[in-house]
Amino acid sequence: MASTHGSLLYEGKAKQVFETDHPDEFLVHFKNDATAFNAKKHAQLEGKGSLNCQISAFIFKFLESKGVPTHYLDINGDSWMLVQKVEVFPLEIVIRNVASGSLCKETPIEPGTKLCNPLLDLYYKDDDLGDPLLTDERISLLALVSSTKLLEIKTLALTVNGHLQEFFKKLNLLLVDFKLEMGLTKNGQLVVADEISPDSCRIWDLNTYDQEDRILDKDRFRRDLGGVLEGYSEVLRRIQEFSS
Ligand code: TMP
Ligand code: ASP
Numbered sequence: 001m002a003s004t005h006g007s008l009l010y011e012g013k014a015k016q017v018f019e020t021d022h023p024d025e026f027l028v029h030f031k032n033d034a035t036a037f038n039a040k041k042h043a044q045l046e047g048k049g050s051l052n053c054q055i056s057a058f059i060f061k062f063l064e065s066k067g068v069p070t071h072y073l074d075i076n077g078d079s080w081m082l083v084q085k086v087e088v089f090p091l092e093i094v095i096r097n098v099a100s101g102s103l104c105k106e107t108p109i110e111p112g113t114k115l116c117n118p119l120l121d122l123y124y125k126d127d128d129l130g131d132p133l134l135t136d137e138r139i140s141l142l143a144l145v146s147s148t149k150l151l152e153i154k155t156l157a158l159t160v161n162g163h164l165q166e167f168f169k170k171l172n173l174l175l176v177d178f179k180l181e182m183g184l185t186k187n188g189q190l191v192v193a194d195e196i197s198p199d200s201c202r203i204w205d206l207n208t209y210d211q212e213d214r215i216l217d218k219d220r221f222r223r224d225l226g227g228v229l230e231g232y233s234e235v236l237r238r239i240q241e242f243s244s
Contacts, residue, residue, distance in 0.1 A: 006021065015030055034228065058243065089144065090144060091139075094120070095118050171238040179200045181193050
């Protein structure tokens with residue numbers, strides 16, 4: 001297993017990706033940077049990187065145990081993750097179980113409305129364009145992914161949602177919505193990549209009725225609610241308690 005990193009290949013808002021001495025493995029560093037609204041809002045939250053790395057690692061391992069392929073290989077220190085090299089599609093795959101966030105800004109649906117079926121929204125991952133919402137026709141026009149692969153992506157995303165909803169429910173947490181990224185390994189296998197953490201999910205505490213207090217995810221940062229790290233730590237605490 002690689003333990004030291006080589007050159008920096010890519011730096012995003014919340015993570016850095018480094019080469020390793022193995023051509024098919026990358027090291028991902030989870031940063032403490034918190035950003036929202038396409039980085040118009042930015043802060044350093046000491047410990048966030050580590051929390052997201054630990055939570056993502058657990059969730060990837062859980063998904064693997066359910067037969068869902070992911071890029072995860074190992075944890076490599078506090079906020080470092082060893083992953084398979086993956087060619088990631090420029091898509092943000094969002095699955096919504098309860099209406100919140102942009103869905104409620106862009107439609108008349110009331111926040112908190114339980115959706116009869118999970119809603120899958122695809123966004124074009126392009127910061128300069130502000131990650132616009134896509135249609136199947138636009139995906140085809142832009143040749144982002146073939147229609148066969150798109151169907152595979154959607155099917156896998158809904159499978160992940162089923163597993164995660166059930167998992168979070170056991171922790172007394174509600175998975176409101178979340179964002180996935182997917183890509184292809186060198187063998188052409190479709191895998192879940194990036195991270196699955198309170199940065200990329202909306203998670204509500206089912207033990208808490210107050211509409212703000214129940215929020216355990218990045219909405220605490222987006223909405224200036226305070227207690228961001230406390231929220232993330234509570235998610236990790238419940239995961240660890242469940243798995244011990
Ligand atoms: P939205 O309601 O703002 O469209 O967000 C839906 C979900 O996607 C929510 O759980 C947060 C996550 N998300 C990201 O992970 N990255 C992003 O850049 C955005 C906008 C949302
Ligand atoms: N991650 C995005 C940003 O950095 C948006 C968000 O999560 O709200 O701006």
